[in-house]
Amino acid sequence: MIRRLYHFGDCTVDVAARELCQAGTRVPLSPSVFDCIAYLLEHRDRAVGRDELVSAVWGRTSVTESLVGKTLVKARRAVGDNGAQQDVILTVPRFGFHWIAPVRVEESEADAAPVVPVAATAVPPVPAAPSPSVPPSSSAPARRVRRMPVAIGALALVACAVLGGWLYRSNSSVPGSAATAAVARDERLAVVPVEITGRAEDAWLRLGLMDLIAQRLRADGLAVVPSDVVVRVSGQAPADDAARVLREATGAGTLVAASARRSGKDWIVSAVLREADGREREVEARAADAVSVGRETADRLLRLLGREVPEERMALALSLAEVSQRVDAALLTNDFDAARRAIAAASAADQAAPELQLRLSEIDYRLGVSDAARERLERLLPALPVETEPALRARALTGLGAIALKQNRAEVALPPLDEAIALLDRQNEPESLGHALTGRGIAHAMRAEYDEAGRDFARARIAFELSGDAHAAARVDINEGAVATMRDRPGDALPLFERAAQRFERLDAPTDLVNTLGNEVDARLALLQPAAALAASERMMARMERIRNPIERRVFLVIRARALAAVGRIAEARALLADLLQDADPEREASVLGEARAQQAAIDLAAGETATAAALARQAIAALDGAEFAHARAEAWRVLVLSLLRRNEQAAATQEGARFADWAGAAGRVSVLALARLAQGELLAARDGSLAAEPAFLDARRIAEQAGVPKDIATATIAGARVLIAAGDLPRAAEAAGQLARWADRDFDCALLQVHLYHALGQREAWDTSLARARALAGERRIAADLQREPGAPAPIGRAEPVVSLH
Incomplete structure (x- = not known):
């Protein structure tokens, strides 16, 4: 790069x-x-x-x-x-x-540079918020989301990435022969940027003609690699090695290379079909304008490939077609200013055309101005009747669905996506169908309708394979990984994220790559791999300058803060979270704020700042009310209960514990039930002592082991083991600690439990070894002074310092 x-x-x-x-x-x-x-x-x-x-x-x-x-x-x-x-x-x-x-x-x-730590800033006091009202009988909530995968709350950013192409392909919607099977890798075509000999103002044709030819070939049922993928891959490869890199990255067997030059008032385009075995076939076309010569070139390529070219084609007027291609060429390189200028230079009639209104909507969407994009699409729909404009209407409906997903409204996204899919099922538009199915799968996943989501993702993958879009098919992998995470299966999700990240890195797809790495961070945190999670977050941050949408950037910064906190870089995590809490829009970014507050609450609780921890946790609980946020909400609710207990507000803690248990029972997610049961144990231990609480702790651990998520198993086991140690039941505490020994060399809290146990047992050598390990993992996290004092040494007069951790 x-x-x-x-x-x-x-x-x-x-x-x-x-x-x-x-x-x-x-x-x-x-x-x-x-x-x-x-x-x-x-x-x-x-x-x-x-x-x-x-x-x-x-x-x-x-x-x-x-x-x-x-x-x-x-x-x-x-x-x-x-x-x-x-x-x-x-x-x-x-x-x-x-x-x-x-x-x-x-x-x-140069390669992307590593992220350098930022100095800490103080987190401003957070005013207390009223406790959220959660009806005990409410079903699993499904109203908010913000990114497609990023672990627990996972669905809108992949919505942004996967649905980002829902609009501007509309000018090539031409019925063609329907494909009937998935396309093999070597059957795909890739059209490379066109070599232009002409004036400076003709430079847009390099990508404009490329995309026009690719669209026209795709419209006749050929599997053509998306132009944005070709642009990214071509841009990162050395000129003398570009063909090999493009074939390897996209699986294209045939490349279409063209050159265009002026001859008097005409344009002449020469195009070559280059097969993987070295064979070449050439066509040439001539016309008075660039759009016509591009269309004719594509038609001659189709005949060369043995395809029938219909005598009459649906085509835009030449003036509108040229503006559309200029805009598409700019969008291929994310040059939104140039795209807007091209539209502004068009005639008033062309500017009002649905094709350009769709493009303006996409520009707004990709820049994060979702309300403007939605309003434009809603005004446009009446001009796109089902009878005459089914493909354009489907794209507009898919756009409305994508915007609703981005705004955390799955129930609003489903009707337009349902209608779009019904329309596209009757068209030969596999790529558009794949985007709509992906969007609907995301909406179902946000509503915890995982079987429906799985069916839509499976259909979407086939649709993308039919269209030759292996890139979009890889995005489906991220969505399926996100659903696996939401179903408490981070071990199943991680290979999907790793595979997708490798593909997106080869394709130089920054938004997809950053999104995938964000998901990898959260999966690794759930698997108790904090160092690997931090490394993934640094790869993510090294590419952040290419993410133009500030809302998306803030989503990834929350993930970065989680990774920093997990390795004990608390000051840096606080600095990021403080800025997020100041900058984010409470209405448009409620879930981002919710996750930031949940993370800050956990940090404050571990630091003994129980007042701010409780206030932040209340606000997080109120914001994280979607099924995809169930685990993050459960963690925040437990932080609230513990904060109230440590402030000796027993009645308030008991009330919140009951609300937590009611909601967790309705949510129907095993890991959430484990955390709610754990909170019940902690309430019982504070009120009635360890013996009364022991069944709840054992139950929480059993439920967590049933879900199988290492982080939740460790959380439940550590809490129960501490109670056993405090009660003097060291044999059973040793049994619990022994189950976590496999993670003690990489997770601070697991290591700290070993220190606590060996200190209580009076095992000086084992204590010394485990203390050194915990100190190496601690970062800025404190280890209680009592645990750092040699076993058997007299404690100083005064109140003992509590064991401190994020669990």
Whole structure:
């Protein structure tokens, strides 16, 4: 990949590593401050409007002037500027901001840099929130979600990735011969970017003609690799090795390479079919405009391949077709500004055409402006009747479903997706059908309807294979991995994520790769592999600069915070979470805020900050009310119960424990039941003593072992073992601790239990060894002073310090 370093004054900005250094020393910045600096720096050729900057950094336009002002003050301070002189960032009155400092750009070929730790910032006090109302008889909730896989709460980001192509393929919707079987790898075609000889303004044809030819071939039933995949793979491969890399990454057996040149007033295109065995066949076409010559080239290729070309084709008017291809060419490289400019330059009639309105909706969607995308699609639907525009209507409906998923509304997504699938079942549109089926599978998974989700994902995979889109088929793997995680099967999910990550890395698909790595992080945390989870999170963070949607970035930052906390890098986790809690939109990002608060509550509880832990946990419980968030919500609820117990608020803790148990019984998820039963044991132990609580602890451990998730097994076992140690029942405590010994060399809490047990047993050598291991894993987490004192040594006068951990 190309690595860019921006040098100005004594500062250097590395966008890929998300790093600002001043005089060689890294300057710790919150994500929003860094994003503000990076955006202004990368758009320094012009002034950036306030709304544009807010949309780019925060993902919405409803940010207060105070927050924008504070962020700009911090950004200026970080680059050695100030509001008075404004030598670097200039305020443009009544418009926005402009980067004016001279910049030197250094480019090099390099791998992504590792993430450097950021200094800690304090977490502001969180006001108490009212306890959420949870009806005891409520069924498994299914109302919120934000990413497709990222473990427990998993479904909207893969919705963003998988459904991202639902709109702009509409101009090639032509009935063709239906495929009847999955396409073998060597039967796929890939159309590579076209070599253009012409004027500078013709540069768009490099991708525009490529995509036009690919669409036309696909419309006749051929399996053609999606153009965005070809662009990514071609862009990362050396020129002399591009064909081999493209074949290996996509499974394409035949490549279509074309060149275009002007001849007087005409365009001439020469296209070559290159088979894997070295055979080549060539066609040539000539026409007065680029769109016509692209269509004719594709038709001649079809005849060369033995396909029948219908005498009459449904085709857009030439002016609209050219604008559409210009937009598509820009979207293939995520150049949303160029796509908007191409639409703005079109005639008023063309701008109002459904094809361009669909494209505008996709641009808004991909930039995170979901409400604008939804409103545009809703206005467009009446102009797309079932009788005459079934394919375009299906794409618009799929778009509405995708937006609803992104906004955490599975029940709203299902009706338009149902209608889209019914329409596409009667069309020869396997790629579009695959996207709609994927969306519906995601919606079912969000509602804990896992069998229905599995059927839709299976059909989607076949549809993508029929269309030759192996990339989208790999995305289905992520969705199935997410469902496995939601069903408490992280061991089944992890190989799916690893395989998908390898494919997306080869294809240079940053959003898919970051999303997959996020899922891998949570799967590894559930499997008690914190170091491996941290490594996956660092791979994820190294690619974050390519994720333009700020809302998506914040989702991944929550995952990063979880990984940091799991290895004891608490200050860094706090810094990330503090910024998230400040920046996220309470309405549009309720689930992101919920997960951030749940993680912060766990950190605060372990640090003894029970008041803020309780307040944050209450807010997390209220926000995480979807089936995909059931486990995260259960963890937050247990944190709330423990926080209240440690504050000696027995009555409130008992009330929350009862509400927790009622909800867990209705949720119908085994790991959630284990955590609820564990909380009951902790309530009983605080009220009636360890003997009364022992059956609940044993029950929680049995249920956790039934689910089979290592993290939950460890949580239940550790809590019960501590009660046994406190009661002096060391033989049974040793039995419990022995079951966790297999994880003690990599998980701090499991290691800490060994220390606790050997200290109680008076086994000095074993205690010494286990203490050294726990210290190596602790990071910034505290080990109680009593456990660090040699067994048998007298304790100092005063109250004993409690054992501290996140379990």
